[in-house]
Structure formats: structure tokens, C-alpha cells
Amino acid sequence: xxxxxxxxxxxxxxxxxxxxxxxxxxxxxxxxxxxxxxxxxxxxxxxxxxxxxxxxxxxxxxxxxxxxxxxxxxxxxxxxxxxxxxxxxxxxxxxxxxxxxxxxxxxxxxxxxxxxxxxxxxxxxxxxxxxxxxxxxxxxxxxxxxxxxxxxxxxxxxxxxxxxxxxxxxxxxxxxxxxxxxxxxxxxxxxxxxxxxxxxxxxxxxxxxxxxxxxxxxxxxxxxxxxxxxxxxxxxxxxxxxxxxxxxxxxxxxxxxxxxxxxxxxxxxxxxxxxxxxxxxxxxxxxxxxxxxxxxxxxxxxxxxxxxxxxxxxxxxxxxxxxxxxxxxxxxxxxxxxxxxxxxxxxxxxxxxxxxxxxxxxxxxxxxxxxxxxxxxxxxxxx
Amino acid sequence: xxxxxxxxxxxxxxxxxxxxxxxxxxxxxxxxxxxxxxxxxxxxxxxxxxxxxxxxxxxxxxxxxxxxxxxxxxxxxxxxxxxxxxxxxxxxxxxxxxxxxxxxxxxxxxxxxxxxxxxxxxxxxxxxxxxxxxxxxxxxxxxxxxxxxxxxxxxxxxxxxxxxxxxxxxxxxxxxxxxxxxxxxxxxxxxxxxxxxxxxxxxxxxxxxxxxxxxxxxxxxxxxxxxxxxxx
Numbered sequence: 001x002x003x004x005x006x007x008x009x010x011x012x013x014x015x016x017x018x019x020x021x022x023x024x025x026x027x028x029x030x031x032x033x034x035x036x037x038x039x040x041x042x043x044x045x046x047x048x049x050x051x052x053x054x055x056x057x058x059x060x061x062x063x064x065x066x067x068x069x070x071x072x073x074x075x076x077x078x079x080x081x082x083x084x085x086x087x088x089x090x091x092x093x094x095x096x097x098x099x100x101x102x103x104x105x106x107x108x109x110x111x112x113x114x115x116x117x118x119x120x121x122x123x124x125x126x127x128x129x130x131x132x133x134x135x136x137x138x139x140x141x142x143x144x145x146x147x148x149x150x151x152x153x154x155x156x157x158x159x160x161x162x163x164x165x166x167x168x169x170x171x172x173x174x175x176x177x178x179x180x181x182x183x184x185x186x187x188x189x190x191x192x193x194x195x196x197x198x199x200x201x202x203x204x205x206x207x208x209x210x211x212x213x214x215x216x217x218x219x220x221x222x223x224x225x226x227x228x229x230x231x232x233x234x235x236x237x238x239x240x241x242x243x244x245x246x247x248x249x250x251x252x253x254x255x256x257x258x259x260x261x262x263x264x265x266x267x268x269x270x271x272x273x274x275x276x277x278x279x280x281x282x283x284x285x286x287x288x289x290x291x292x293x294x295x296x297x298x299x300x301x302x303x304x305x306x307x308x309x310x311x312x313x314x315x316x317x318x319x320x321x322x323x324x325x326x327x328x329x330x331x332x333x334x335x336x337x338x339x340x341x342x343x344x345x346x347x348x349x350x351x352x353x354x355x356x357x358x359x360x361x362x363x364x365x366x367x368x369x370x371x372x373x374x375x376x377x378x379x380x381x382x383x
Numbered sequence: 384x385x386x387x388x389x390x391x392x393x394x395x396x397x398x399x400x401x402x403x404x405x406x407x408x409x410x411x412x413x414x415x416x417x418x419x420x421x422x423x424x425x426x427x428x429x430x431x432x433x434x435x436x437x438x439x440x441x442x443x444x445x446x447x448x449x450x451x452x453x454x455x456x457x458x459x460x461x462x463x464x465x466x467x468x469x470x471x472x473x474x475x476x477x478x479x480x481x482x483x484x485x486x487x488x489x490x491x492x493x494x495x496x497x498x499x500x501x502x503x504x505x506x507x508x509x510x511x512x513x514x515x516x517x518x519x520x521x522x523x524x525x526x527x528x529x530x531x532x533x534x535x536x537x538x539x540x541x542x543x544x545x546x547x548x549x550x551x552x553x554x555x556x557x558x559x560x561x562x563x564x565x566x567x568x569x570x571x572x573x574x575x576x577x578x579x580x581x582x583x584x585x586x587x588x589x590x591x592x593x594x595x596x597x598x599x600x601x602x603x604x605x606x607x608x609x610x611x612x613x614x615x
Contacts, residue, residue: 005488006488288483296471
């Protein structure tokens with residue numbers, strides 16, 4: 001710490017250059033924060049899925065339907081605890097850009113299958129007793145400023161009603177919270193029996209099943225048994241873990257993780273060049289000063305330490321401001337207006353970001369620091 | 384310290400050769416020098432005669448191509464780099480022609496720099512620096528940055544930095560070379576006081592006969608050798 005004034009003093013030497021470099025690093029780390037939050041949004045679903053849940057879909061595609069009658073047969077398979085079905089509704093609320101998932105489900109088994117969706121007992125009761133009742137996640141309700149008791153009109157794009165109309169109306173009876181921070185609260189669930197009696201076609205058909213298994217370690221074996229059960233039927237199945245299912249869904253828009261890591265690598269490489277150039281210039285300009293320090297008795301390694309300290313200080317100050325601003329802006333909400341199911345930076349990623357600032361400072365300062373270390377006193381004093 | 388005959392500095396058979404491409408430049412050739420304790424020696428000579436090179440060798444800032452340099456009984460030309468740096472911080476005070484103060488820290492902090500290499504705590508370092516600044520008469524300017532000081536004041540800060548660790552030997556490379564006559568006289572008076580009142584041993588390189596006249600004795604360097612008479 002006793003050398004801090006020296007390190008800080010060196011950064012004050014060219015204030016504008018220091019400020020601009022600091023700002024570049026700050027912007028890079030704001031970008032880091034946002035990209036990590038977006039990556040999190042796509043990977044969180046995979047991370048938080050139930051390890052004891054499987055998903056059964058039609059072998060050909062998710063858009064092919066399965067018979068509702070499979071439920072009893074699935075539950076009879078050894079190792080299966082329970083099964084619930086759901087169907088993709090795909091309606092529009094007010095305008096097409098207001099995207100969110102809407103699914104008809106059987107309330108009671110559905111809530112048993114997903115204990116991470118938390119409703120009050122009153123809300124649960126209201127959903128059981130209201131045929132057109134629906135529940136929305138907290139994030140979704142906040143996004144559209146919905147309150148319990150609101151009537152939610154949704155225009156169907158697939159499922160016309162028996163009278164040929166596209167307009168479905170639901171009574172919002174509950175708003176569920178997530179058990180964990182990353183639990184998806186952007187979805188909308190309504191009752192399957194209401195859906196079943198109102199839809200014009202597809203009666204007795206559902207989109208997919210969720211299955212709870214008694215022993216997660218037996219999941220691959222149980223999945224095989226399920227698929228065998230329906231082999232050679234008109235609706236063959238493909239059973240996979242919920243994690244694989246969610247991952248497959250996310251990959252429909254591309255491997256976001258790889259894209260984000262590629263962008264981040266490019267950003268950090270660029271900022272490394274900027275910071276490295278700043279430090280190289282700073283050391284070149286101060287050759288005589290560094291030689292004086294050595295002449296006074298500073299060792300080669302202590303001069304190396306001073307230059308590295310300067311570089312690390314520059315990177316950590318800029319980077320910490322960047323991370324702080326990213327955290328502040330991200331905590332104010334998803335820039336897409338709620339389309340992403342999760343949008344936040346986990347604390348561990350902030351820690352990773354801070355470690356990256358130190359690493360950036362180290363790498364950017366390494367060559368100039370080695371140059372300063374090699375400096376010969378007599379030669380340096382002559383410059 | 385383990386010196387014999389009261390000699391603080393002993394340089395024997397010193398050669399210094401610089402290489403410029405394939406060309407070899409013999410700056411010092413078999414140079415012999417002895418400086419007793421309490422001496423104030425002025426080294427004069429034309430530009431390029433090797434005065435500063437000799438000073439660098441005496442201060443352990445450079446190594447001779449051949450020969451031995453002993454200061455306070457310590458053979459310094461054989462010391463490894465790390466030990467040489469530590470030795471310099473304890474035994475050598477350096478005063479430069481262009482002061483070489485760090486521009487981003489105050490006079491006080493500049494003077495404290497050599498003390499960072501000691502075990503003194505912050506308060507002790509501050510006190511020592513204040514004492515050194517008072518010796519050079521700059522107590523009131525301790526919080527000023529180098530750019531806020533005149534040339535003479537900056538050189539006095541440089542001298543305070545050189546004496547703050549109470550070194551055995553003070554090496555001054557053209558300490559008045561960048562100053563006007565009045566400031567130059569003040570600096571020379573200060574060096575003379577340090578020599579006469581505090582017994583500091585000083586080796587000063589200068590072009591200026593007026594400056595050299597303040598020293599106890601003067602040696603002239605030419606063609607790599609020292610003599611007591613100026614070269615015609």
C-alpha cells in the first residue's frame with residue numbers, strides 16, 4: 001500500500017488518456033454485463049430444470065400432437081410417478097410483439113409437477129373453481145400491469161373457438177412467483193378443460209407431456225421404456241430430460257452461448273490492445289523516471305510491480321465502474337420489455353467480471369512492465 | 384563498512400568500453416581514483432570525457448568493463464543486480480542535472496521516495512522527509528508539485544531526496560548545469576555546507592570552474608585518465 005501514491009500519481013500524469021482508457025474499459029464491461037445477462041436468459045432454463053422431470057413429445061416434431069389418452073398409459077410405466085400434459089397456444093395479446101408463452105394445463109397435477117411456481121392457497125382455489133381462470137407469472141403481470149381480477153383477451157393464431165372466433169378471454173385468478181430467482185415467471189397458464197371444450201379442432205390431442213420419475217438416475221431407462229411403449233403407434237414419442245428439451249428449444253435460435261462468447265472475446269481482445277497501448281506509451285514516456293527509481297534503489301522487480309500495479313488499477317477502476325453500471329441498468333429491467341424469461345447478472349458472474357478486470361490489467365501491463373524491468377539505469381538516465 | 388586508509392572510494396584499473404555497432408569506444412582506460420572520507424571532489428573535463436560514466440560506476444549504476452570499484456570497503460562491481468540496488472539505496476545519494484523529480488507527486492513525496500525502501504513507517508518517513516527539506520530550506524514548499532517550484536528549488540528538493548537516507552557518498556552530476564548564477568551559488572553553498580558541517584563525502588561532476596572552485600579539490604578527466612591539472 002505504501003507504493004499506492006506512486007501508482008496513482010503515474011495515472012494522473014496524462015489525465016485525459018487515463019480517462020479515455022478507463023472509459024473504454026468501462027464500456028467493455030457494461031457490454032460484458034449485458035451479454036452475460038442475455039446468455040443467462042438462454043441458459044437459465046437449462047440450469048434450473050427439474051432433474052426428475054422428463055418431456056415426452058411426438059417423435060417427428062414438437063408441433064405434432066400426442067393423444068391425451070397417453071396419460072394413463074404413461075403413468076402405468078414402471079418408474080413414472082406422474083404425468084401432465086400441455087399444449088402450445090401461441091396467441092397474441094394486443095399486438096404480435098407482445099410475445100409470451102401461453103399453455104392450457106390441468107391445474108392441480110400441473111402445480112404438483114412444478115412446485116417452483118408459487119401461488120397462494122386462495123389463488124389455487126380460485127383457479128380450480130374458475131373454468132376460464134388463468135394464472136400469469138409475476139414478470140409477465142408486471143410487464144402488462146395485470147392485476148388479479150383482470151380479464152385478459154388473447155387472439156388465437158392456431159386455436160379457433162367452436163363458433164369460429166379467434167378471441168379467447170381469460171380471468172386472471174392468480175399471479176405466481178418463482179421459488180428461485182431464475183424461475184421463469186413470464187408464462188401464462190389456463191385450464192385444459194376450458195380449452196378442450198372451447199376449441200374448434202384437435203379434441204383429445206395435446207402438445208407434450210411432462211413426466212416426473214421416481215429415481216432421476218433411472219431417467220434414461222424410463223425414457224426408453226416410454227418410447228418403447230408407444231413404438232409403432234400412429235403417434236410415436238421421443239422422451240428426453242427436461243434439460244435436453246429446453247436446450248433444444250433454445251438452440252432453435254442458434255447457439256447463443258457460442259455467439260455471445262465470440263462477441264465477448266472480440267471485445268476483450270480489442271480492449272486489451274487499447275489498455276496495452278496506453279501502458280506501453282506510459283512506460284515509454286517515463287523511461288527516465290523509472291531509471292531514477294532504479295537509481296534510488298528500487299529493484300527491477302519492484303519497478304515491474306509498479307507498472308503492473310498501474311495497469312491493474314486502471315483496468316479494475318474502469319471495469320468495476322462498468323460492472324456497476326451494467327448491474328444497475330440490468331436490475332432496472334429487460335431491454336426487450338419482458339420477452340426474455342430471465343434478465344439479471346448472477347453474483348458469481350460479477351465476481352468473474354471483476355477477476356477479468358484484474359486479468360486484463362495483468363495481461364495489458366505485462367509487456368510494458370517487462371520492458372521497464374529490463375531497463376538499464378545508466379541508459380535510462382541518459383534519455 | 385570495511386575501508387582501509389580512510390579511503391571511502393577506491394577505483395583501480397577501471398576500463399569502460401561502450402559498443403556502438405561494431406565500433407568500440409574506450410571511455411575510461413586504466414583509471415585510478417581514491418576519495419577519502421569527508422572529501423568534496425570536483426571532476427571536470429570536456430564533454431564526452433567520461434565524467435558521468437565514472438560517476439555512474441562509483442554509484443553502482445553501471446559496471447566497469449575491467450577493474451574494481453570499492454566503496455566503503457565493499458566491492459560493488461561484483462555485486463548482483465538485486466544486492467547492488469539495495470546497497471545503492473543505503474549508501475548513495477544522487478543529484479542530477481535536470482533534478483529528475485517525479486512530476487505527479489509533491490516535493491515531500493519525492494523526498495520520501497528512497498525511504499520507501501526502508502522499514503520506516505509512514506509517520507517516520509514523513510518526519511525524515513521534513514527534516515531533509517528543512518536542511519535545504521524548503522519546509523514551506525513541501526506540498527508543492529515540481530512544476531510549481533523554480534529550477535533552484537527543484538534542485539534543492541533533489542538534494543533533500545539525496546540526503547534523506549543519510550548516505551555515505553553523495554554523487555552530483557552537473558548539479559548546477561541547468562541553473563542561473565544565483566540559484567547555482569545557493570546550490571553550491573548547500574553542498575559545501577553538507578560537506579563542511581555534516582561531513583558528507585561528495586563527488587561532483589561539473590563543466591563550470593566556478594562550481595569546481597567550491598570543492599576541496601578538483602581532478603580533470605581526459606582521454607579516459609584523471610590528472611590534477613587541466614588538459615590544455
